[in-house]
Structures are given as structure tokens and as C-alpha cells.
Amino acid sequence: MHFASWISSLTLLAASAPPSGEEDVRALLPEATTVRSLALAWPEEELRAIAMAVGRTEGPDPAFQYFEVEAAVDGKSAKLRAGLVPVQGKWGAMRVAAAVDERGTVVRIKILGDSKNVAEESFLSQFVGRWAPVQIGPNSRLSLSSLVEKRKEAEEGSGEEAAKLRTLFHLKEKMDEIQLRADGLLGAIDRGDLQVAAAQARNLSKEIGDVKPLWKDFAPVFLDAKDLPAIQALVDATSKACDEVAASAGKGDAKATRDVYFQAVERACGRCHGYDDHRLRKPLQKAIGEQRDALGIGQGFFLVGHDVVPAGPHTIDDSRVVALAIKEILLRLAK
Numbered sequence: 001m002h003f004a005s006w007i008s009s010l011t012l013l014a015a016s017a018p019p020s021g022e023e024d025v026r027a028l029l030p031e032a033t034t035v036r037s038l039a040l041a042w043p044e045e046e047l048r049a050i051a052m053a054v055g056r057t058e059g060p061d062p063a064f065q066y067f068e069v070e071a072a073v074d075g076k077s078a079k080l081r082a083g084l085v086p087v088q089g090k091w092g093a094m095r096v097a098a099a100v101d102e103r104g105t106v107v108r109i110k111i112l113g114d115s116k117n118v119a120e121e122s123f124l125s126q127f128v129g130r131w132a133p134v135q136i137g138p139n140s141r142l143s144l145s146s147l148v149e150k151r152k153e154a155e156e157g158s159g160e161e162a163a164k165l166r167t168l169f170h171l172k173e174k175m176d177e178i179q180l181r182a183d184g185l186l187g188a189i190d191r192g193d194l195q196v197a198a199a200q201a202r203n204l205s206k207e208i209g210d211v212k213p214l215w216k217d218f219a220p221v222f223l224d225a226k227d228l229p230a231i232q233a234l235v236d237a238t239s240k241a242c243d244e245v246a247a248s249a250g251k252g253d254a255k256a257t258r259d260v261y262f263q264a265v266e267r268a269c270g271r272c273h274g275y276d277d278h279r280l281r282k283p284l285q286k287a288i289g290e291q292r293d294a295l296g297i298g299q300g301f302f303l304v305g306h307d308v309v310p311a312g313p314h315t316i317d318d319s320r321v322v323a324l325a326i327k328e329i330l331l332r333l334a335k
């Protein structure tokens with residue numbers, strides 16, 4: 001074989017070969033000094049229990065790979081365990097990798113592969129890039145298990161920080177619920193199911209109104225106290241926009257109802273998200289995002305063992321696929 005063509009066919013081979021698990025684990029843990037792949041035999045009943053826990057009712061077990069890793073963390077050697085599971089989402093084929101330390105604490109989780117599309121999606125984006133949220137060491141940003149501690153502090157603490165956490169957890173929960181309901185409403189309009197849409201719009205209106213007391217805790221801490229009436233007015237305007245959708249749906253014209261949804265409801269949501277926060281000197285939603293980071297609860301989407309809070313209208317499936325892969329890995333590493 002001619003030398004040049006031998007070289008190029010070698011390169012081709014290298015480019016088309018699937019990445020070995022070891023490479024993925026090294027991408028997950030660049031501080032790894034040794035990575036050892038181990039073939040473990042999984043007892044049938046453990047596999048069944050894990051399948052049940054992740055809601056896998058059919059299909060083969062994912063091609064789980066197990067690794068023992070030694071890593072240099074802050075100049076000291078740490079023993080870690082890592083797992084790798086291939087996933088197939090709407091965005092294509094990827095791998096999910098996670099590592100835990102000797103105590104079983106999650107030290108890092110990443111999605112590997114071509115992550116262009118994934119990076120645009122809020123839940124998944126936390127697992128891509130250099131700053132995947134879980135990092136080892138004292139400079140660590142948010143660790144997943146610290147979310148559990150923050151929840152506990154929010155529930156049981158009595159100080160100022162606990163009060164902030166409580167308010168922000170509550171707000172996020174409500175906003176996610178409102179988003180889910182809004183997605184459901186838009187889905188019903190798009191299906192032309194206007195009776196259902198009218199009922200959902202009324203529910204959404206009520207849901208938004210019900211959150212009103214929350215803003216009494218929120219405004220004095222995260223805004224100027226004098227902003228409370230303006231925020232309450234934005235809440236009322238959003239509820240009213242949902243009532244307009246309900247009224248339009250009642251008239252039976254799906255296209256007109258869709259227009260009202262976008263012109264009234266989406267705008268009303270956006271007006272509050274973009275509200276000028278005088279205290280924090282930023283548009284409200286952005287300002288609160290930064291507060292969340294500062295309080296160590298970041299995006300706060302994911303608690304191990306609690307599955308996923310859906311992150312967006314078109315991405316719930318992919319979020320679930322990844323969340324369940326993470327769960328699978330963590331359950332296997334816990335064995």
C-alpha cells in the first residue's frame with residue numbers, strides 16, 4: 001500500500017471508530033490519572049430493580065460501562081467510579097457519563113458527543129461544556145447533592161438566606177407549573193380542541209392569580225418595596241390575558257385564539273420577566289437567575305432521585321432521556 005494512502009485510511013479508521021469509553025471518561029474527568037474499564041456481572045434481579053426505578057418497561061439494558069478512576073484533585077489522589085450510558089434523543093446519539101467519589105457523592109455529570117443542539121436547551125445545557133455544573137474540589141460551583149442541602153435549609157432554616165431560598169424554590173416551582181400549563185393550553189389550541197383550551201386558559205388564569213401572595217415575600221427582598229404594586233398589576237394583567245384566551249376559545253375560532261395567546265399571554269409573561277428591577281439593576285428574570293447562582297441553587301432543575309422538572313415545551317422528551325440515563329448510572333454506581 002502506498003504510504004500516503006495508508007496514512008489516510010488509518011485516519012479515516014480513527015475518525016469513524018466509535019469513541020472508546022475510556023476517552024469519554026477522560027473527557028468527563030480531565031484530572032484522571034488512570035482509567036480502568038471493568039466488566040461487571042450484573043445479577044438479574046438488580047437489573048430488574050434498576051429497570052423499574054428508571055421506568056424502563058421494555059428494550060434491552062443500555063450498554064452500561066463501568067470504570068474505576070484515579071484522579072488528582074487539589075494535589076491529592078482521589079478514587080472515583082464512573083459510568084457511561086449511550087442515549088438516543090431527538091438531537092441524535094450521545095453518551096451520558098457520571099462519576100461519584102468513594103462516599104458515593106456525585107462529582108460530575110456530562111453529556112458527551114456533538115452537543116451543539118443540547119447546549120441550547122436549558123435542562124440539558126447544564127451537562128455540557130467546560131463548566132458542567134458538578135465539579136470536584138473546593139472551587140466547585142453547584143454540586144447536585146448540595147441542592148438537597150439547600151432544599152433542607154429552605155425548609156428548616158430560619159435566617160435571611162433560608163427565607164430567600166424558600167421564596168426562590170417556591171417561585172421556580174410555580175413558574176415551571178405555569179409553563180407546563182401554558183404549553184398544555186397552546187397544545188390544545190393547536191389541536192383545535194377549543195373547549196379544552198377554554199378550560200385550561202381559565203385554570204392558568206387562576207393558577208397565576210393564586211401565586212399572588214408569593215410576591216409579597218418576593219418583592220421586598222428582590223425588588224424595591226415600592227415595586228410590589230407594579231408586580232401585582234403584572235400578575236393581574238397576565239391572569240386577564242388568560243381570560244381573554246378563554247373568551248376567544250369560547251367563540252370557536254382556533255386561529256384567532258392562537259393570536260390572542262401570543263399577543264396577550266406571552267407578552268404579559270414577558271413584561272414581568274423583563275421588568276426593570278431597580279434594586280438589582282437588571283431585567284427581573286435575569287436578576288433572579290443571578291441571585292439563584294449566588295445562593296448556590298443555580299438552575300436547580302435536577303435532584304438525584306427526583307427525576308426531572310421538564311425544562312421546556314419541545315425538550316421534555318430529551319430531558320427525560322438524559323435524566324433517566326443519569327439515574328441509571330447513579331443506581332449502578334451505588335451498587
Ligand code: HEC
Pocket residue numbers: 168171172175176178179182231234235238265268269270272273284285288289292
Ligand atoms: C409577576 C411576574 C411574572 C409573571 C407574570 C410571569 N413570570 Fe415567569 N418568572 C418570573 C420571575 C421573577 C422568574 C425568575 C425565577 C427564577 O429564576 O427562579 C420567572 C421565571 C420563569 C421561568 C423560568 C423558570 C426556570 O426554569 O428558571 C419560566 C418557564 C416562566 N417564568 C414562565 C412564565 C410564563 C409561561 C408566564 C406567563 C403565563 C410567566 N412566567 C409569568 C416572574 C413572572
